Amino acid sequence: MSVATESGRLRVAVVGVGYLGRFHALIYSRLSEVELVGVVDTDPERARVVAAEAGCASYATIEDLFDRVDAVSVVVPTTAHLAAAAPFLSRGIHVLLEKPIAPTLADGTEIVRLAQAHGAVLQIGHVERFNAGVMALAQRIRAPIYIEAQRMGGFVERATDVDVVSDLMIHDIDIILSLVDAGIRHISAVGASVLTEHVDIASARLEFVNGTVANVVASRVSDKPTRRIRVFQPGRYLSLDFIAQSIDIAETRPVADAARPEIARERIQVDPVKPLDLELAEFARCIRDGQPPLVDGQVGLKALEVALEVRARIAEAGALQRGA
Numbered sequence: 544m545s546v547a548t549e550s551g552r553l554r555v556a557v558v559g560v561g562y563l564g565r566f567h568a569l570i571y572s573r574l575s576e577v578e579l580v581g582v583v584d585t586d587p588e589r590a591r592v593v594a595a596e597a598g599c600a601s602y603a604t605i606e607d608l609f610d611r612v613d614a615v616s617v618v619v620p621t622t623a624h625l626a627a628a629a630p631f632l633s634r635g636i637h638v639l640l641e642k643p644i645a646p647t648l649a650d651g652t653e654i655v656r657l658a659q660a661h662g663a664v665l666q667i668g669h670v671e672r673f674n675a676g677v678m679a680l681a682q683r684i685r686a687p688i689y690i691e692a693q694r695m696g697g698f699v700e701r702a703t704d705v706d707v708v709s710d711l712m713i714h715d716i717d718i719i720l721s722l723v724d725a726g727i728r729h730i731s732a733v734g735a736s737v738l739t740e741h742v743d744i745a746s747a748r749l750e751f752v753n754g755t756v757a758n759v760v761a762s763r764v765s766d767k768p769t770r771r772i773r774v775f776q777p778g779r780y781l782s783l784d785f786i787a788q789s790i791d792i793a794e795t796r797p798v799a800d801a802a803r804p805e806i807a808r809e810r811i812q813v814d815p816v817k818p819l820d821l822e823l824a825e826f827a828r829c830i831r832d833g834q835p836p837l838v839d840g841q842v843g844l845k846a847l848e849v850a851l852e853v854r855a856r857i858a859e860a861g862a863l864q865r866g867a
Contacts, residue, residue, distance in 0.1 A: 552578040553827050554613045558605055558627055560584045560593040563641065564618035568597040570823050571616070577827055580611050609634060614664070614830055616823070617641065620704060625650040632657035637664040639826045642717075643709050643850060644843035651847050655840035666826050666836035667843030669717045671785075673821040676813045677718060680772070680783045680790055684722050689775040690757040692719065695765040698738055706741035707734070708850050708857070712761035715772065716749075716853070717838070717846040722774070725753035727849065732856035737764045747853045788813040 553576060557568045560582045571579040581600035584590040594601035602608060605627065608615065614637035617627045624645045628638050632654065644667050645651035658665035671677055692715035727749055734745035744762040751757075770785035779794040790811040795804040829836045 552576055553830060554578050554580050554611060555615065555827075556580045556599075556602075556608045556612045557582045557616045557618060558584075558608075559617065559619035560590060561618065564616070565593050565596075566819055567616040567618055567639075567823065568593050568599070570820050572597040572599065574824060574827060576831065581608065583608065605630060609636070612636060614638070614826070616826075618668075621646050621709065622704075625654055628654055629657055632661055632663045632665065635661045635663050637826075637830050639666045639668060639823070640843075641668040642670075642843065643667075643713050643847045644840065645847065646709075648844070648848060648851065651840075651844045655844055658840055664826070664830050664836060665840040666822075666829065667838045667840065667846075668822065669714065669838045669843065669846065670818045670822050671714045671718060672721065672838055673816075673818040673825065674785065675816040675818075676783045676785055676788045676790065677772075679811065679813050680774070680781060681722060683781055683790070683792070684774055685776055685779075687722055687755055687774050687776050690719055690722065690755070690772065692757065692759045692772040693761075693769050695760065695762040695767070695769045697766065697768065698743075698764050706854065707743050707745050707761045707763050708747075708854050710761075711763060712745055712747065712759055712853065713846055713850045715759050715761070716849050717842070718772065719749065719757045719759070720842075720845060720849065723751050723753070723755050723757070725751040725755060727852075728752045730849070730852045730856055731860075732853045733860045734857040742854070742857055745853070745857060747856070749849070788815050 555571050555577050557564050560568055568579060568582050571577050579597055579599040581602050582590050582594050583602045583605055590601040615631050616639045618641045619627045621643055624640060628640050631638050645654055694711050694715055729750040732745060732747035734742040737743040743764045747759045749757040773782045782791045792809045793806055796807050797804045825836060
């Protein structure tokens with residue numbers, strides 16, 4: 544779909560301007576290659592407030608946007624992803640869809656099909672792929688044998704309509720899938736509800752066909768925030784602290800005439816960036832250059848597939864425990 548403004552800028556709108564959607568609107572308003580046309584929200588007053596803050600118009604319905612935009616960010620509850628994204632994709636309007644891609648594989652598959660059928664760029668909002676620490680870590684990974692990821696934080700009311708697997712763990716699932724070039728052979732998982740009717744803390748073990756194993760823990764009921772991923776590969780260990788934006792590396796180095804190699808240690812301090820800013824700029828660049836996004840629909844679909852399998856294993860483990 545062509546860019547239609549006289550300035551050559553990409554016409555973009557944001558559908559859903561709650562907590563995260565507001566940031567989408569504000570970032571777009573600062574991108575020089577983008578014209579933020581407007582925002583839509585089921586709460587008209589919220590839409591007006593964010594529109595005034597971002598310097599754009601507010602619209603009552605998504606239908607008001609069809610002839611005005613080249614692309615949209617869809618930042619609505621996961622259960623509404625297909626309903627909100629489909630009208631745009633079916634018109635060839637490019638979509639950045641927040642993660643996870645959908646609540647079910649059927650919905651996610653249909654979203655991907657619509658994007659492909661109508662030539663629309665579909666990017667899924669796995670924002671941690673644009674984390675500077677993650678990008679620096681990925682450049683240093685060669686053949687991971689064991690991966691351990693922890694993502695834990697305190698309870699907040701946002702996103703309590705979904706479980707911790709869809710809310711938090713899926714970030715690390717997506718990162719791990721990007722680091723391991725192999726399919727998954729087996730998944731086991733356990734979890735528990737603490738403050739909501741959904742699973743609030745979960746642990747999963749992913750076993751890949753090439754022998755790599757990944758253990759992933761996610762919690763939204765922890766006192767101390769922890770966001771870390773550790774990777775072991777032959778002769779080398781790497782640990783990324785998401786919060787400190789530092790990577791600790793330990794690797795073996797041969798020592799002449801010594802019986803064993805020495806262990807050399809290094810700490811890399813990563814220059815911090817704003818991942819969401821990079822993600823939205825990447826979306827605009829992919830549309831402009833006709834390039835596939837880093838996290839396209841198929842990538843988002845794979846992360847969803849694994850997350851759903853983790854949820855199923857948690858449910859099975861819970862049923863076994865109740866039956867014991």
